[in-house]
Amino acid sequence: MHYKDIDWNRLWQEARRRKSWKKKGRSDWDRRAPGFAKRNIDSSYAERFLQLVKPEPHWRVLDIGSGPGTLALPLAARVQAVTALDFSAAMLAELESRAARQGITNITAIQASWTDDWRQLGIAEHEVVISSRSLSVVDLKSALEKMHGWATEKVFIADRVGSGPFDPELFAAVGRPFEPGPDFIFTVNLLYQLGIHPKIDYIEIDQNKTFATREDAVESCRWMLDELTPAEEAGLAAYVDERLEQSDAGTYTLRRSSRVKWALLSWEKRTV
Incomplete structure (x- = not known):
């Protein structure tokens, strides 16, 4: 088999089916929003992410899977505007509440998922598109093409390495096998097949x-x-x-x- 014949999108989907954890739905994230916001605002992860990204004042940033504003809130002070997308209304409510308390007025929150029609929702192209720890999709190829199409200058994706936030010791403690599912290497290979050769940096944090x-x-x-x-x-x-x-x-x-x-x-x- 030649490398170009490998279907990385299919391999991604097969690896997702083998993973030990189930994808969370909108209602799951709605319930988790308050606690998640408290633990993820002003995080060392966000600080390191922004150090690597080096935001520029003219950027309009599309933050896909923004959550409660882990990146959108600190980004807002450094760029022209941020459009925060998330499928959880409760997450966006946390973001808007925190933005109001901080006097931030250049964030637009839109409830939307990866598969929604962004054009119909009035989401325009942005200089920069980011997906931070939010690439839990069935169709990876479509998601990558969508990000690339909505960016006019740059794209940033933060993707899991190995187990990511899932602790194998937790699964062992309850007597369950652990299969992390697909990580960043699937994304890199699919990007390569799309003719995109991404720069790769790493963010390592205490959890x-x-x-x-x-x-x-x-x-x-x-x-x-x-x-x-x-x-x-x-x-x-x-x-x-x-x-x-x-x-x-x-x-x-x-x-x-x-x-x-x-x-x-x-x-x-x-x-x-």
Whole structure:
């Protein structure tokens, strides 16, 4: 078989079917929005992402899968405007609330998914299009072509390396096998077949998370699993208790033994 005959889009879909975790729907993210926002605003991930991206004042940025504004909020101070897309209304409500409190007026929030008709929603081309940790799609090829088509200057994609935010030790603790699903290398190979040769940088961060209560920590881990049996619930509780530290302020920090790594893929339209 010749390299050009490999169907990376199909391989991506097959790898997704083998993964150990289920894709979350709109209602799942709506419920998670408040806690997710608290833990992801002002994050070291966002700081490192922006260091690598080097925003420019004339940019209009399309942020696909913006969540509660992890990148949109700090970006807004450095660019002309940000259009934040997310399929979760609750996530966008968190973003708009935080933007209002900070006096930010150059973010437009639009509820939309990867597969919606963006033209019909009035979403125009932007100088820069970003997808940060949001490329959980069935049709990878269409998503990449859509990003490329909506950008006039640059595209940035932050994609998982290996297990990403999913801790293999958590799955082992509840007695389940772990299959992470497709990571950035599928994206790189498909881009190559599309004639795009992205620059690759890496973002490596500690995935220690702080919670108000122990139950919040347990619920955050439960999010990665589905339909736990009583025995699995006991394994989950043991996993959390082994890693949870309480501060003098009364908060709880859940420590992970391994760091989380993301690949930042980027390219300029003029070079393609």
